[in-house]
Amino acid sequence: MKGTDLDNIMNKKIAPPVALGSYRPSDVTFLLKDLSDVHLERGTTEREAAIQSGVHYSEMLPVEYQPTAQYIALFHETLQQSAEKVALAVAAVSEMIVAQRGTGGTVLVSLARAGTPIGVLIKRYISARYGVELPHYSISIIRGKGIDENAILYMLQQHGMEAKLQFIDGWTGKGAIRQVLIEACRSIYNKYGIVLSDDLAVLADPGHCSGTFGTREDYLIPSACLNSTVSGLMSRTVLRDDLIGPDEFHGAKFYREWLETDLSNVFIDAITPYYPSVSEEAGAIAAGMLAAPPEITWQGLRDIQKIQEKFGIADINLVKPGVGETTRVLLRRVPWKILVDTMDNPNLRHILLLAEDRGVPVEIFPELTYSCCGIIKPLKGECE
Known part of the structure; x- marks a missing residue:
């Protein structure tokens, strides 16, 4: 990189x-503009029609789902059962992450918002295990618009051009965000000459599109059950020219009014x-994966294409695979149907509860790589 480019x-x-969010300030810094006072929410049906008519999903927000007492009880039960896993x-x-990057100069970068609680957990583990407090930020990445470049530049300003950014998300579906990240890293290199790793660390990689993951099992990560109340009370990220200036971060809302019900x-x-009881087994798992790196096959994407063919779905973005994505479909989109590998899959209890609550039909589709798949009701035009 030329000196003038570096100076710029x-x-x-x-x-x-x-200051944003309900996490401890030491846990994460949100590189997001506060849009809490802006009315951005649209009802589910109105928002779905807008998205499928060509309005970009990042220009508005869904009305946050307010879970029933039964659903909250299921969250707590699932959390208790799966915490060790x-x-x-x-x-x-x-x-x-530590084996590949070390702790010196490594910066944890969660992709808001599903990545944020996972980034907090990773930061806490590295702190407990290695006694090192890695910087941790939460930034915006948006399909169709890319990553927040101002957030990237800010982190490099704070930690130096040699900083090793490790991107983090909760899980993979068909790999859309991984593809956006790959393209974003390429774009930043072409624009600034900055080399970033597009490695995306996730807890679960049922889409087979990440090289750094905890498992490829499509299981319920409890943070997928809820929206803002398990993500630091932050909304999805927003990018609109009339709200975000050229020197500002992408935006989001901080739902301070829900502090009393926050479960983050x-x-x-x-x-x-x-952490202490799993560290030895985790070290062995990591060593095995580093010795024989798992293949990135994008198998999940091929399975989704089969679903498209079977059900005559023209737009692949209407198909949302995996437990996490199916949950999102039920919480904030207009679902058409839910496909499951089997009705007695224990990972699907909250999916079946939500589907029943919303009157969405559930079908068995035994050829799934995933535990389940949500299909959004086709209206017209493009979709999220």
Whole structure:
């Protein structure tokens, strides 16, 4: 990189971050503009029609689903049952990150918002296991619009051009965000000469499109059950020219009014006590994966194409595979039907509960790589 290019990057004025979210300030810094006072929510049906008519999903927000008491009880039950399993996946991913990148100069970069609680867990594990407090940020990445470049430049300004950014998300579906990340890293190199790793660390990789993961089993990560109340009370990220200036981060809302029902730290605090007991097994898992790196086949994407053919779905973006994505379909889209591998899959209890609550039909589709798949009701035009 030429000296003038480096100077331009390091001297670019970027609006500094403000305090956001319900996590401890030491857990994460949100590189997001506060849009809490802007009315951005649209009802589910109205939003779906807008998206499928060509309005980009990042220009508005869904109305946050307010779960029933029965659903909240299921969240707590699932969290209790899966906490150790999640802790092992977190630990394995953390061990891989440390082995591949070391702790000096490594910066954890969660993709808001599903990646944020996972990034907090990884930061806590590395702190407990290695005694190192890695910087951890949460930034926006948007399909069709890319990653928040101002957030990338801000982190490099803070930690130097040699900083090793490790991107983090919760899980993979068909791999759309991984593809956006790959393209974003390529774009940043072409624009600034900055080399970033497009490795995406996730807890679960049922889409077979990541090289750093805890498992490829499509199981229920409890943070997928809920929206903002398990993600630091933050909304999805927003990018609109009339709201975000050229020197500002992408935006989001901080739902302070829900502090009394927030479960973000309940989720974290249920998992971290298992770290000491899983670290040895996690180290062995990580060592095995590093010795024989798992193949990235994008198998999940091929399975989705089969579903498209079977059901005559023209737009692949209407098909949302995996437990996490299916949950999102039921919480904030207009579902057409839910496909499951079997009705007695224990990972699907909350899916079946939500489907019953919303009157969405559930069909068995035994050829799935995933535990389940949500299909959005086709209206017209493009979709999220």
